[in-house]
Amino acid sequence: MEGDVYSSEHIELAAKARVVGNVYYHLIEMVTGSEVNGSLCHRTPAELKHKQLDVQQSSIQPEIEAVVVEAAKVSN
Numbered sequence: 001m002e003g004d005v006y007s008s009e010h011i012e013l014a015a016k017a018r019v020v021g022n023v024y025y026h027l028i029e030m031v032t033g034s035e036v037n038g039s040l041c042h043r044t045p046a047e048l049k050h051k052q053l054d055v056q057q058s059s060i061q062p063e064i065e066a067v068v069v070e071a072a073k074v075s076n
Contacts, residue, residue, distance in 0.1 A: 001021070005019055
């Protein structure tokens with residue numbers, strides 16, 4: 001997946017997950033083999049919920065967590 005990822009609760013990157021961008025998270029689990037080409041940025045749930053509201057208002061789907069996990073399953 002290309003682009004920044006925001007998760008206000010829990011995000012899990014599967015073994016073949018590849019993110020090109022920053023990951024903003026409260027709780028992250030990375031399985032051996034997953035890859036992030038960007039920064040890992042810890043945030044409080046309140047900070048991330050605020051960002052989720054911004055994403056919803058800009059008409060982008062807020063289900064980023066599911067997209068990352070599904071992208072990992074599909075891409076490799």
